[in-house]
Structures are given as structure tokens and as C-alpha cells.
Amino acid sequence: MNSNMIGLINMREDRPLKEINDTRPLATLPIGGKYRLIDFTLSNMVNAGIENVGLMLSSQSRSVLDHIRSGKEWGLAHKGDGLFYLPEERVDIENPVEGDIAAYYRNLIFIRRANKRYALLSGCDMVQNIDYDEVLHFHRRHNADVTLIYQKQQYDFNREGYVLTIDTDCTDRVRAIDSKMEVKAGDNLYQRGIIIDCDVLQDCIRRAYSKGYNHLITDVFQRNVDRLRIFGYNYQGYAKRIDSLQSYFEVNMDLRDSRIWHELLLKDLDHRIYTKIKDEAPAKYMEESHVSNSLVANGCIIEGRVENSILFRRVRVGKNAVIRNSIIMQHSVIGDDAQLDYVVCDKNSVIQPEAVLQRTADDLLCIGKCSVR
């Protein structure tokens, strides 16, 4: 498979989840027992046959480089094509400008050199297993300039977002893009995924940059909704955006649902989510362990009780420890007789024996990495 599309992942607009770690970029937030958030977007791209991926790094990128390295685990360590790290340029660090136009402008050379027909633009805050190849078919079928991925919302949402007005005569044409402070049930919420013709992209970015515009969505697409052929692709699979501790917790807990676990992580051989390989042994359950309704990664050793929780790689759960409704990241050790409820424990942490850390769903306790409690 050799797609005529490049991928561009813009990490500069994603803010760290400060409750968990205010310096780790959202891209490398550990999620789902063994993954980092960016694994979803990156895997979705390679699964669609994309062989050129540009990572538009933010200033805090050490963990991103450490995680992805050559891109080998995602099949991106090629001769020629493959992975391109696109760091921030000095001018942007010294004089930060709002929005994404300037960032795309600086990387026009990447887009031009890749010499492909289409570009897929994305953040890396979505958890989904989307077939971008299908979105590209949609884009071509409509002879679109731009395809925006959206989802029809099931519930009222207490947060802002771009809402699309789609043509009522079933042509999927986007007629308006509105920035809403509160998204309601039934709204077509834009999901930060764009397929765009590279020619159109380059043209739009150049013009927008010269006019001093900032945002691709509002300053380019919204203003030109009649001039450009913009279409909306309604993605109906599971998709959630990580933008708060609450949504982070929810997505992790969702992954314990067999149906969602299959859809997101074990769809079929061609749609796996890849991550950095660690060569850990299978998880070991000791005689006294009681584990239910949980997601457990390789390398764990479990002696205690674990319910409704996520255990990342190489977590140790001591004798008679009780972990409920919690997320325990890699290499953390939970001491004997400790009790945890509604805790998000970052990596390499140590919970002392007999510690009692109990919170509620609305008041999660976050424990920073490498801490001792």
C-alpha cells in the first residue's frame, strides 16, 4: 500500500494535562496500559498507508523523541520517506504567534518536498482507531478541497468546539463553521482531523500568512466556506478527545469495555495501535490475587486485589493491597496492604505499605511521577 498522502501532526496547540504532569506534552501522556497518546494518531496514519509523517514538535519534546525515535515500531524507518521531526524555529520561540498558520508556513518545504497530492492534518489528542483511507476515499469521491472530520454529539458538552453546519440535501457539503462555547447534543463537532489537497493547503497557508492570519479553521476555512469545496466526514466509531483529567480517566475506563477494547486496540491485523516495544514478560498473577474488570499490561506482578483499574507495564501490586477505579502507570509499586480508590498514579511511583489513598470519581487524586506516598 502506498498512499498519495502525507501526515502532519501538530503538537504545538496541545496543552499538557497539568493535573498529571505539567511538563510532559500531551503526545506522550501514558494511556491504555501501554500506549502514549500519540500512538493512536500515528498508528492510524501508517495503517492508512501514509509513509511520510511530519511531527510538528512543541518546545517540550524530549519525551516525544525518546518514545518515537526512528519510527521503527510504526514502520516509519524508511530510506527516503518516513518520519520527519519538525522542531520549532527560533523566530517562533522568540516571538510566539497565536494559531497554527505560522507553524504550517514554516513547514511548507516539508509539504512541497514530500510531493504528494493530499495532506492529513491532525493534532494528537484523539483516541480513536479511524480508517483514514476511508476518509480519503470520501474526499476524492466528493472532489473536495478540504474534508473535515466530525462526530454528531450524543450529549450536551460543557466545552467549546467548532460546530459544522452540513448541507441538508445529503451532499455532505459544509455550509458553515461556528465556534461554540458549549457544544450541545446533536451538534456536528469538528474532531481535529483534516484532509486537504496539498496544492490548496500551500496556497491557503501562503495567502493567510501574508495577510497575518492565525488560524486555519477560522481564518481560512470559515471565511472561505463558499469558495472552497469543504466537506464533512461523519466518523461514527469510538472517538474521544483528551482535554481534561476527566476525559483522560473516562477513556482509560472505557478501554476495559470488551467492545471498545476490541474496536480501538484489536480491530484487525491491519489496524493495530503500535507503540514502543519493551520486551516484558507476561503478567504474573500470584495465588492470592483477585483481579476483575481491569486492563493489565505485560511485566506486572499482582498479589493483591485489583478492580476496575488499568495497570501499565511492570507494575507491582503487593499482598492484600486493594486498588479500585485507578490508573497505575509503568514501573510503579503498590505496597502490601495499601488501599487506592480513584487514584491516577504516574510512572515510577512508590505507594508505601498500608497507605490509604481514597478519593471519588469527581475528585481524583493524581500522584506525580517518581513520587513516594
Place this chain on the structure above:
Amino acid sequence: MKKSNCLAMILAGGKGSRLGVLTKDQAKPGLLFGGKYRIIDFPLSNCRNSGIDTVGILTQYQPLELNWYIGNGSSWNLDSNRGGTYVLPPYQSDGGSNWYRGTADAIYQNLNFVDMVGDDYVLILSGDHIYSMDYDKMLNFHKKHKAQVTIGTIRVPWDEASRFGIMVADEDMRINKFQEKPAQPESNLASMGIYIFDRKVLEDYLRADAKDEKSEHDFGKNVIPTMLADKVPLYAYPFEGYWKDVGTIDSLWQANMDLLADEPPINLRDSKWRIYSGNQSFPPHLIGPNGSAKSSLIAEGSEILGNVSNSVIFYGVTIKEGARVTNSVIMPGTVIEENAVIDKAILGERCHIYPGAVLRNEDGTVAVLGRKAQLKEEQPEVTVKGEDSL
């Protein structure tokens, strides 16, 4: 890092005929073990961890799956630009094409490769055992004793010594005598089938052996005894640790069960001595609302909705609600449906156990199902036996 100067050659052509259906369509080194490994992961990981950077793997019997698994060796970090991993099947040359006639012949037919790599030492390994061993220590021993051949040895119980090739060595570990499966063993120092040769010596003796029409072209039976008779300095390197042949159904089952001990005899979790394997990109495993697991190893990508105890569950296994799996080894992709019962069994890859089916041998032997076997409820009397009937 400089080049290791020691080439490893792994004999991976073994058929493993005593493993019956489990090695029907693959060589023994490809046999699955311990929830995510194949037997060959152990010598390959040992090579990697010992600092060896060039490995030749000699395949013969049913090599397809093994070749595919090994690929370019990158899973074991054995794909560096200083060396690499080379699969070496029998090939055709001017002299015709020959199957490997024995362990020595397999190396003889690849002397060109040995010469091309050009390392001064050649480490010869079998792909049949589960163990962790630092070959670099053995190489240092070899150099320190100015040996021309060093044989890896392990002390075995005296009553089992007659099943092995036995070395009789002096205090300095120089070998005086070699007994192949002796009725009256004079020592309990058994050969592990691991050899380090000076390349020049290896080449000379293999060329001579190839011309010998009476030879069976086997290291243990022919080459080593000839060298001993010629007073070549042969030394026995004493290895201490877990070393397990998994050549029978019973030993394979037992070796898997050994991993379930609180302190297992082989450590799969040593971050300084990792056991590498070909990776499958599976998600963490799921234990369902009514699922449970005790005294077990469970790999990623499995979905446990039923009850598992005292078992080894490989990746991508599904155990549905109400099913019970005890004292068993369940290989990748197998599905065990609702309320089925599996006890003391080894299930090959992608088996399908239908709802309510029962698999257990009444006489206490290990029940075995080969790859893609199906078991339905209408066959309550399963008499799949271990090694005897296969």
C-alpha cells in the same frame, strides 16, 4: 562498541519428534513457551546479552515459520551494522545439494559463511533448551585456559547421567574422556551441546570429518572423540543454573508450570538480562467483570472472561464466561467458549473449544491438542494423550 570476534551458529533444524502434533508443522526451536516466547528466543537473547553480534541460524525441518519469525534479527537487537542474523538453510552448490546429515555436517556445509564472517571463535548452540547463560564468560574461560575447544557442561543427577554425553575432566577442567550416553557414567558432568571452537581447529576437523565415510557427522559422536584422541586441548566449562530440555510433552508442560512458582527457576523479568521475542503489538489483556486469574501467567491481547488458575495463557487467547482453565498451557489465538473445562492440557495455536466441552485425561497425563484443533461438546471422552499416542 567493538566487534565481538565470536560468531554464534545455532542448530535449529531439530524436528522434535517426541512433541507430536506440536511440532508437526514447525521445527522444535519455533515451539512456543512461557506465554510469549519461542524456544529459540533463549539462545538468541543469550547471544544478544552476551555481546555477540553475528548469528547464523541453521534451519532444515519445516523452516518457513521459523524463518519468518527470525526475520532480520531486529527483535533481538541482532541486526547491527557490525554483524547481523543470517538464516542458513541447506543450499545447492557445484557439489550438488545436500540436506544437513548431522550437526557437524550442518556447520561443515556453512564453512564458507564462517570464513566470510572471519571471527576467531565459533560458538555452536542448539535451539532446543530453555536457559539463560552468559556466553562471554564461557569465551573468557576458553581464552584463559588456552583451549582449542570448550564444551558447555552442567552437573546432572547421577541417575540421569546415562542419558547424556558425559565428560570426565581433571581439576583444571581439561577433558580426559568423553562417554556418549554411558551405562556406567564415570562423572555427572553432562554436555549441554554448546561448544566454542577456535575457528582454524573447527575448519580442519570438519573438513576431515566430511571425508570420513564412516562418520555420522555428529559433534558428540564423531568430532569431539576424534579431537580427544588427537590430544587437542578440550576443556569443560561448568555452567550452573536452569537448563531445561523441552523435548517431550511432559517436560514442556512442566517447564511452563515451573514459571508459575513464586520464585521461578528462570527469571523472565530481569531487566539486565531481557528475554527478547518477536513482538505482536497486542494491547494489554482484559480481565472481565466475572473473570479471574490466579497463579498464572497471562500475556497481552488475551481476554479473560472466565476463570484461569495455575496456567500459562499466551497472547490473543479468548476465555469466555464460565469457562475454567486449570494447570494448562494455552497457545496464541485459541478460543475457549462458555463453560468449557480444560485441565492439565496443552492447546496449540488457534484451537477452538466449543461451549461446554471438557478436555482432561482421566489417567492424569497431559492432554494435547494440535494447532487449529476443534473440540465439541459431543465428544466428552477425549483421549488425546501425551507422547505415547502421538
